[in-house]
Amino acid sequence: MDAVDREVNSSALVASIRKERRGASSSSFVLDVSLEAASGITILFGASGAGKSTLLDCLGGLVHPDAGKIVVGENVLFDSAANIQLLPQKRCIAYVFQSLALFPHLTVEENIEYGLAAIPEQDRRARVAEILEAFRVDKLRNQKPGEISGGERQRTALARSLVTAPRVLLLDEPLTGLDAELKAAIVEDLRAWNAARRIPILYVTHSREEVDALGERVIVIDNGRVVSHGVPMDVLDAPRRKRLAQTAGFENLLIATVLDLREPDGVMRIRLGESTCEIEVPLAHARVGDRVEVAIRAGDILLATERPRGLSARNILEGRIVSLERRGAMMKAQVDCGVMFIVHITPGAVRALELSAAKQVWLVLKTHSCHLVE
Amino acid sequence: MDAVDREVNSSALVASIRKERRGASSSSFVLDVSLEAASGITILFGASGAGKSTLLDCLGGLVHPDAGKIVVGENVLFDSAANIQLLPQKRCIAYVFQSLALFPHLTVEENIEYGLAAIPEQDRRARVAEILEAFRVDKLRNQKPGEISGGERQRTALARSLVTAPRVLLLDEPLTGLDAELKAAIVEDLRAWNAARRIPILYVTHSREEVDALGERVIVIDNGRVVSHGVPMDVLDAPRRKRLAQTAGFENLLIATVLDLREPDGVMRIRLGESTCEIEVPLAHARVGDRVEVAIRAGDILLATERPRGLSARNILEGRIVSLERRGAMMKAQVDCGVMFIVHITPGAVRALELSAAKQVWLVLKTHSCHLVE
Amino acid sequence: MNSLWLSFELAGCVAAILLVIGMPVAYWLAYSSWRGKFLLESIVALPLVLPPTVLGFYALVAMGPRGPLGKLWATFFGHGLAFTFSGLVLASVVYSFPFAVQPLMVSFEAVDRKLLDASAVLGAGRWRTFRRIILPLSLPGVVTALVLSFAHTLGEFGVVLMVGGNLAGVTRTVSIDIYDRVQSLEYGEANHLALILLAIAFAVLCLVYAVNRRVWTPWTAK
Amino acid sequence: MNSLWLSFELAGCVAAILLVIGMPVAYWLAYSSWRGKFLLESIVALPLVLPPTVLGFYALVAMGPRGPLGKLWATFFGHGLAFTFSGLVLASVVYSFPFAVQPLMVSFEAVDRKLLDASAVLGAGRWRTFRRIILPLSLPGVVTALVLSFAHTLGEFGVVLMVGGNLAGVTRTVSIDIYDRVQSLEYGEANHLALILLAIAFAVLCLVYAVNRRVWTPWTAK
């Protein structure tokens, strides 16, 4: 294991990049990040326009950073100080573009074969056949990208990159436009692929679902800067900034006033909005009377039809259901506890608890489900 | 209300279309559908390659159906029998392509203005300014599509179509590549837009979330045919076909044997797989001893740590947790009850119930959450 | 010097006319789905195949009082076409036609059909789509068409000689002027004229290309 | 008939050579990011501006025994370059250069840069990217370059006359042959020859265009 780990780390991607993009607008966009991606899947998470694709373009060598350094293992791919600038084709990086960029004049099969020029015929055929099947595009092998559907194009692009043996893999929203079943299948494939190769994979997505299914680590980018990084749970569950909180799906964002600090317990009490609701949240740099903002994920709130007893959870709020709406596989309940809460529950639970509008309910909130927003 | 309804119906889209697509492959794809879309949002749901984009292309006039008829209100847009074939520009249909097709040489603003040629300067400016802001692309107004991010392009394409005053709106996966926050905002905008205009909107998506947030009606397409239609709950919750069941996110697909039929109650008892688990499901055309398939949504299963009492639910299965994994805002538990079940629960519930692998649990399944697959 | 000015006037006229009449032809060739259009494409390239003086000879016959063109022209304007500036323009237009049509056609064809679809769906008719989408996206082709037909007309001499009759100030273009001097063994003057012609042509071309680069590079560049 | 064959041989050689040397030049012009490249673009178009006979005259002088090219050639091959088939080829290549380079350049430039990025990221070097992506996607431009340079060489006569010296069987191309006959007022024979030339050229062009259509339409068509 040790040996493997060392080998793994020696192929990590370490980059620090500065790149200014100047459009026609007066304000220009500046990407300025330092990051490290060990082998395994690292998710790049961030709002639209945060700079994720720009970062990948820099890593792939398609855009030249203004300054910085990019290293994979021992290999320096880019170093503005030493004036090193490897061409994209020398970087051994596979990259699935957001815009796919399939070759329009080549068939699906030829597209996929394209990156395998160096491999003997026999081998190549086998590998292509295998991946064609894995991505369920074997029936389309002789069709051109103009003659297949959007999702089929997406899969072809993914297959085209994965079939090569890269040292780093960059995936820019590779699963958009695929249905749930395919998504699940491809996620499984990707995981297996990752387990087999253990190379750094940078994976851009907006989808919490994909983050949770794939991410070993997350790097959150906002407006061209890395605003946090770590394991998905830590990073995305404990939002540092309000913008991110919204991005990551914290449905409840509440203004509150600090009532008292209980430092020994590592908690403090706050009052929500103008209501009388008081809850316990993790301690933060704040003084009594300060106004703070708490973010609570709708799925982290438990709902009960009787006042729960003997629970470890400290925050129990009494309220009344205002509305119940279906949201995907979930139900979204709006509960008025003085302040309005959004709670996600399973339809099964709704039925079991016979929930309906105007019904009295209790909300259960664990202290550590309440995140303070900077 | 009545008057409005009549007016609404008189602008409904009614189409029956047959179109063969012959690629290089031996097998060709045939789209053969009849559908009706009243004003309001109709979701087109279906796996990748099902023919959704082809259908929209036919409606928009970009692809000529081999046969069929397309009517909006009183207007015949296409009729192969009468040899009528309106040009796309005469159809008053707005269409957001899956591939966007932004004009690369025009700025974001010019792209959005493009469809407003007929409108006086003053008006045009106002409308463009408004929509630029609504879609948060006002800062990029002078940038070209090559100089903005994927999500920004998506928004521009959406804005370009919505700013016109079409009689039908076709949206091909318009929200892919957008982060949760933006998605939510645009969904709100779309709803408001829909409420204001009440024109037929055909909306292609793979996302259950979008279906639930937007869909008034759903049309499910599979392999070029309409396989079901109706309101989202009915259509997507009661799968008719196995393929669809998977697509729509029915995580549990179980083979079972019919034990006995209880026609008065409208239910029958079945045994799951080779196990001893017996459950009650809705009655179907089956005989005792027949093998049937049931689909159960993971989110419809309730989980308890004590044997639940006094519940209306008839199916209670005892089992043991095999694994617990995070999936988006949800936890996915695998529970072994003789057959393996996948159950979605909120993280809050996991914590509250102190769930962990190997823990004994009870699954609660309402009869009508069990769907028989044709 | 007179001849220089005349040449640029002729080349300008021809390039402009070719652009105007070349566009519809190129448009049709690019977008028609008629299966036999390769026949027309071939015909368009044919004027190139004949030696210019021979083409000029045929043009001369056609423009003569017994030729169809000459008759038509005479009924409208009362005089013949040959030995006039208009005659020169006409003959040069025919001769340089392929140079205008071919690059236009290729550029028009290269425009992504999806963009044309998008334009149609946004309510734009053929003309608006052409003006707002196809034309700006074909700018490099338009520039090439302009440059080739302009330069080719500047240097043209066989047709011009045949149809023009070498009349000072009317049909004696600079290319004929240079030729005359070479024929008269006045090499010094010929070189001098050729140099001036090259210099001016170079300046014009530079201007066109420089502007062209600036105008359409932004959205191809990374 | 001899002259016909000679013409097609010449045109074929010139078109082939132009394709080979035109491609690197067009590639460079299309992809270089040098700001001054419009200067080179302009220079490429310059051979067009001079009357062919004058260009031919300069070529003759350069290729003559006292000209730099002629001297160079003589040291290698022991004989002069003027009045040989090789000389004709060389002069025609220079003269038709713009017709090859311009369409190639425009086509190369029109290839979506994202595809080149994709190719690079898939490990393909410049050459592979050129051969597998740029070239097939530029096929219409390649065809245009071929057709224009081929047809233009077929019809060329000023340069050929000057450099070739109209030697039967060696440098008397069909265009000169036709020209001669027109000069001798042997119109019947001139027409006859011109017709044959046009017919063959038409057939060749049709073939090229028909193949071209079939080969590359699929992925532009809906």
Added chain:
Amino acid sequence: RRDLEAQGQEIRVAAAADLHFAMADLSGQFEKQTGIKVNVTSGSSGNFFSQIQNGAPFDLFFSADIEYPRKLVAAGLAEPETLREYAQGRIVIWALTDAKIDVAKQGWRALLDASVQKIAMANPEYAPYGRAAVSAMQKAGIYERVKPKLVYGENISQAAQFVQSGNAQAGIIALSLAISPGMKEGKIWEIPAETYPPLEQGAVVLKSAKNKNAARAFLEFVGSAAGRKILEKHGFAIPAAKQP
């Protein structure tokens, strides 16, 4: 014996365009007599002059103007002793048979006729026939009046074509061309020879000639009685025998 020697020999002759038809006859006869093949290239004398200066592989040069051969001799590119004036060109006014003017009767006056809007001739700047036409018109005192009507061809063939096609109503061209088979449908008025300087046509054997003997033989043949007869038949005047 000389015939046997000559078998399979070939000479390359560059001949001025106005000699086109005469050359066909001359070379035919010569070949019949000697068996030496004469390969004639006809074209503009000026072009030939440039080409010969740059190494054109001709053996013999029949110019339309004796100045070119003289210059070649001066430049050391031709054999001085072979230079000779082999013929003199004659110029005519030519018009179509169905024209409103009758050149044969009207002579110079035909050019002044109102129906004559354009008069075609070879470019006097470099074509000898053009220069001759100008001086003849000057002599006749009509040059200034017809000048606005003049259009120039590169050579007499082009001038003839201007007239033939009807674009010019009259032309001043070489007699040799006017009586050629292609010009049958026209009327001719020969301009008196004394009104223009003689159009001396000179020929010379080139230094670079591969087969000087054969070339000399052909030159001699052209100067022989048989050759002169052919030249006269084709509309050339024969100069009084003299060495230039």
